[in-house]
Structure formats: structure tokens, C-alpha cells
Amino acid sequence: MDALFTLQGCLILSAALFSIGVYGVLARRNLIIVLMSVELMLNGVNLALVAFARHAATLPADTPAAAGAPASGQVLVLMSMAVAAAEVAVGLSLLIALFRHRQTVDSTSISLLEG
Amino acid sequence: MAAADVIFLVISIIAVGAAALAVTRKNPIYSALFMMVTLLVVAAVFQMLSSPFLAVMQVLLYAGAIMVLFTFVIMLLSLRPEEMGETAPLPQRIFAAVVALGVFALLAFPAIEPGVPAAAASLAPPAAEAVRFPPAAGTGDGATVEFGATAYFGHTIFGRFVLPFELVSILVLAAVVAVMVLAKRDLSKRDVADDGSDRDPPPLSVSAAHAGSIASLATSTQPTSHGPGA
Numbered sequence A: 001m002d003a004l005f006t007l008q009g010c011l012i013l014s015a016a017l018f019s020i021g022v023y024g025v026l027a028r029r030n031l032i033i034v035l036m037s038v039e040l041m042l043n044g045v046n047l048a049l050v051a052f053a054r055h056a057a058t059l060p061a062d063t064p065a066a067a068g069a070p071a072s073g074q075v076l077v078l079m080s081m082a083v084a085a086a087e088v089a090v091g092l093s094l095l096i097a098l099f100r101h102r103q104t105v106d107s108t109s110i111s112l113l114e115g
Numbered sequence B: 001m002a003a004a005d006v007i008f009l010v011i012s013i014i015a016v017g018a019a020a021l022a023v024t025r026k027n028p029i030y031s032a033l034f035m036m037v038t039l040l041v042v043a044a045v046f047q048m049l050s051s052p053f054l055a056v057m058q059v060l061l062y063a064g065a066i067m068v069l070f071t072f073v074i075m076l077l078s079l080r081p082e083e084m085g086e087t088a089p090l091p092q093r094i095f096a097a098v099v100a101l102g103v104f105a106l107l108a109f110p111a112i113e114p115g116v117p118a119a120a121a122s123l124a125p126p127a128a129e130a131v132r133f134p135p136a137a138g139t140g141d142g143a144t145v146e147f148g149a150t151a152y153f154g155h156t157i158f159g160r161f162v163l164p165f166e167l168v169s170i171l172v173l174a175a176v177v178a179v180m181v182l183a184k185r186d187l188s189k190r191d192v193a194d195d196g197s198d199r200d201p202p203p204l205s206v207s208a209a210h211a212g213s214i215a216s217l218a219t220s221t222q223p224t225s226h227g228p229g230a
Helices: A006-026 A030-054 A072-102 B003-024 B028-048 B052-076 B090-111 B127-132 B150-158 B162-180 B185-195 B206-224
Strands: none
Touching: A006 B003, A006 B028, A006 B090, A030 A072, A030 B003, A030 B028, A030 B052, A072 B052, A072 B127, A072 B150, B003 B028, B028 B052, B028 B206, B052 B162, B150 B162
């Protein structure tokens, strides 16, 4: 494995970012950092998408993976960025509304449905 | 190893290290700053993957807009140390680390599986790659564009994917309306009144002491700001 900047390398980096995000979501109780970890997971997925789109452009033109619009993967990444921005805006405003009511961002202290 | 491999190795280490620091810092503002490092490094990887438009969008949207929004909310809440949430107990952290390692193994081992020789080919941009693309609609005589060229990207998004693009804009509009409703102050006041308790001290408004210092700051800077003009 002499070349590192390959589809495999990009996928490993993306898996690393995703799993660090999983750790943050599971191990942290500060909701701001949990939201940030979700962003980290989204970024790992975006990286995998761009890597696959770039990889499909290196395949011979007659393979099935190379068919279709060549920039499709990149367009999908742009859409996912827009959706992530909307998600962050809604999530943070929920967080602000929650903080106004409960004076905390600790996820374990928000147990209104627990009875 | 080519130069692209060395650069990729270095910035991958930076990205993973900054991401690990971001999810382990206690103070959210340090998390946000390390997160910004990670996002900028991912933008560099996008650039290396010959997607310059996405690299710019990553810087503008993620490292710019989204992380500034995070920083803004952190500053707005201005959490005291006891409000930041206590550290999770050790068993929970061990469980989280085990699950994260499992997810990493699940994602990474199929990626490094031998037998797909094309997946091990370098993605560093070779020179003779520009002719892969069919002529974009409207460019007439089939001018060849490189992979990731912004012109081709624009043709794709406003041609074949114009309907999803408009749907995303409607989604963003809905998000804007939702944020306005959620962050409105009257809503929280009414709920607190229903509750009967006065649990709504104004944590988000400027306190009286701060207001006084800001007012004195304004009056003290006023003469100097008018000085050069007079």
C-alpha cells in the first residue's frame, strides 16, 4: 500500500471522522457538543461522497458506475450541506428554547417524558 | 509516496486529532474551535479531490456559517461551568468508545478489502483526465471540461437537478420559519406563565450592570469618534 491518497485512504479518513462523531454523540452530555458531533458525522459522510464521485471519474467510461451525470455526487454533497445548515439552525434554536426553560444543556437532566 | 500522499497523510492526522480534541474538550468554545480546524482540513481534502467548488462551499457554509452559528449560541448562552453538564461516567464513556471503534471497524475494513484494484489507485489528479465528460448542455461544440469544474457543476445542478435544488430551497425556507417560531420569546413566556413558576430569569438579555458599562463605553467613545470630523 504505497499510495495513500486513494479511495481507500479517503474512506478510512471518513470512517474515522464518522466514528469520532459517534463517540461524541454517545459519550457527551453537553447538547451543544452532541450537535457538533452530529456535524462531524455528516462531514465524514460528505467526504466519502466526494471521494466516490472522484473515484467514479477515474473509471473507464463504459463501466456502470461511470454512467450518469459525472457531477451527481458533488451535487448531492452540496444538497447535504444545505440540509445540514437547516438542521443546525433548527437544532440550535431548539437548544436555546430548552435553555430558557430548564437553564441547562445537560442531556441527562432533560427527562420530562420519564414520568 | 508522491507529494499528494504525504500531504494527505499529514492533513488526515490533523483532521482526526482535531476531531478527537473537539469531542473531548469540556468547554464548548474549545470544541467549536477544534471543530473548525477539522472542517477546514476536510475542505483541503475536497480541494485535493478536485472539487474546488465544494471546498469553497465547505469553508463558507461549514467553517463559516455553521460554526459561527455554534459559536454565537455558545456565547449567547454563556454557560457557567456548572451548567456545562457534568462529565459522563466512565462506563458510559467506555461503552461509547467501544461502539465508536466497532463502527470504525465496520466502515473501514470493507474499504481496505483487497480485490478491488481500482480502489487502490491514486486519486491525485493526473493530467490526461479532462476528456471524460460529455459536452455540457449549452456549451455547443462539446468543449471538454475537467472533473469538478464549476461550470459543469452549475450546468448539472440547474439542469438535471433543478427540482431537488428548488426543494432544498423550500426546506431552508421552512427551517428559517421554524427557527423564528422556536426562538421567539413570547412563546417561552406563555409556557412559563402556564407553569405558574417564575423560572424565566432573562439569561439572554443584557444585565443591568452590563448595560451600564456599555452605556458608559458608548459615551466615552463618542467624543473621539466625532473628533476627526469636527
